[in-house]
Amino acid sequence: MxxxxxxxxxxxxxxxxxxxxxxxxxxxxxxxxxIPGRLSPIPFRMGQYKxxxxxxxxxxxxxxxxxxxxxxxxxEGQLICSDxxxxxxxVLSCDVISTxxxxxxxTIRELSVSFTVLPxxxxxxxxxxxxxxxxxxxxxxxxxxSEPLICxxxxxxxxxxxxNTVELAITGITGDLCIDVERRKAYQIAEDGSMTLxxxxxxxxxxxxxxxxxxxxxxxxxxxxSVAQVSVTKNERWL
Numbered sequence: 001m002x003x004x005x006x007x008x009x010x011x012x013x014x015x016x017x018x019x020x021x022x023x024x025x026x027x028x029x030x031x032x033x034x035i036p037g038r039l040s041p042i043p044f045r046m047g048q049y050k051x052x053x054x055x056x057x058x059x060x061x062x063x064x065x066x067x068x069x070x071x072x073x074x075x076e077g078q079l080i081c082s083d084x085x086x087x088x089x090x091v092l093s094c095d096v097i098s099t100x101x102x103x104x105x106x107t108i109r110e111l112s113v114s115f116t117v118l119p120x121x122x123x124x125x126x127x128x129x130x131x132x133x134x135x136x137x138x139x140x141x142x143x144x145x146s147e148p149l150i151c152x153x154x155x156x157x158x159x160x161x162x163x164n165t166v167e168l169a170i171t172g173i174t175g176d177l178c179i180d181v182e183r184r185k186a187y188q189i190a191e192d193g194s195m196t197l198x199x200x201x202x203x204x205x206x207x208x209x210x211x212x213x214x215x216x217x218x219x220x221x222x223x224x225x226s227v228a229q230v231s232v233t234k235n236e237r238w239l
Contacts, residue, residue, distance in 0.1 A: 003056065005094070005115075006077035013072060014064035018110065020081060023052030023089075025239050026119030049119035049239070054079065054089060060109040070096065073113055080124065087121040087238065120144065120237035128231040135222035142213040142236040147182035149235065150209070150221070154228025161230075162222045164212065168204035170225075181209050182235060211236075 001017040003010050010017060026049040032041040060069065073096055079089045098112040128151075129138055140146060152159065152170075155177055159170040170177065170186075177198065179186050184207055186199045199206075211219045211234055221232055 002082045004078075004080040005072065005091070006075070008072060010058065013069050014061040015069060016059045016061075017056060018059050019055075019057040020083075021055045022081060022083070023054050023117060026050055026052055051092065051119060052117050054081075054115040054117050056113045056115070058111045058113060060111065062108075064109075066109065069111070073111075079115055079117065084121065086124055088124050089115070089117040089121055092116045092118065120239060122238075123234075123236040126233055126235065128233045130229060130231045131221075132229050134224070134227075134230075135220050136230065136232070137218040137220050138232075138234075139215070139218055140211045140213045140234055140236055143238045145210040145212050146235045146237050148209070148211055149181070149233040150179040151231045151233075152177045152179075152223070152227050153230070154226075156226040159223055159225035159227055161209075162220075163209035164219055164221075166205060166208045166210075168202050168206055168209060170202050172201045173198060179206065179209070181206060 001020055003017060003020065029048045029050060032043055034041045058069075060066065073094050076091050076093060079091050080087070081089075093116045095114050095116075096111050097114050100110050102108050102110055123141070128149075129136065148163075150161065150163070152161065153176045155170070155173050155175060159173070161168045161170060161179065168179065173188070175188065177186065177188055179202075184199075185197060186202050186206070188196045188198055190196065213236070221230065223230060
């Protein structure tokens with residue numbers, strides 16, 4: 001049993017995993033509404049999910065550097081567990097919640113760690129799909145729709161981008177453009193790495209440009225106008 005957090009495996013720090021509790025399926029958020037004339041309320045689903053907790057008990061060898069481990073188990077990042085190595089969790093925060101010494105000589109140290117994670121598990125393999133001609137069709141896995149990152153290269157003139165019939169009109173943009181559906185952003189990256197937000201140059205319901213997992217149907221991404229290349233990072237995810 002192992003974990004990989006922020007690109008490092010527990011064995012790199014002289015740490016063994018004694019116990020690892022993965023989070024349960026994320027709870028969907030809803031509100032109960034009382035309708036006049038009804039004897040019982042009805043749930044109003046909000047289309048949102050709560051974050052979860054993943055806990056682990058770590059055992060440190062005698063030579064392990066405790067402060068180095070504290071530094072590793074901090075902040076946010078990606079977490080991969082050995083039971084599902086093809087998936088990762090997005091950690092919002094990592095906290096060491098308790099420490100103690102165990103064994104007859106009190107030389108072995110145990111840490112209890114709590115990871116606060118986003119509601120979904122994401123595919124580790126997330127290589128973009130690239131096409132130079134419209135349309136592009138592909139299947140998507142997962143147990144819930146995904147919110148892709150779509151990058152258009154070589155834009156010249158007005159463009160209309162479509163994801164499963166949801167359209168986004170793009171005007172006043174030359175060069176490259178990225179549409180980040182998950183973060184509700186449209187931006188350009190300069191040669192020096194700086195980002196310029198250009199959501200005002202788009203018209204349409206960007207938040208509805210999602211990919212639907214299906215074993216029988218394909219997602220369709222198409223565009224009109226002058227575009228040299230389009231890449232789609234699917235961001236497949238599971239509840």
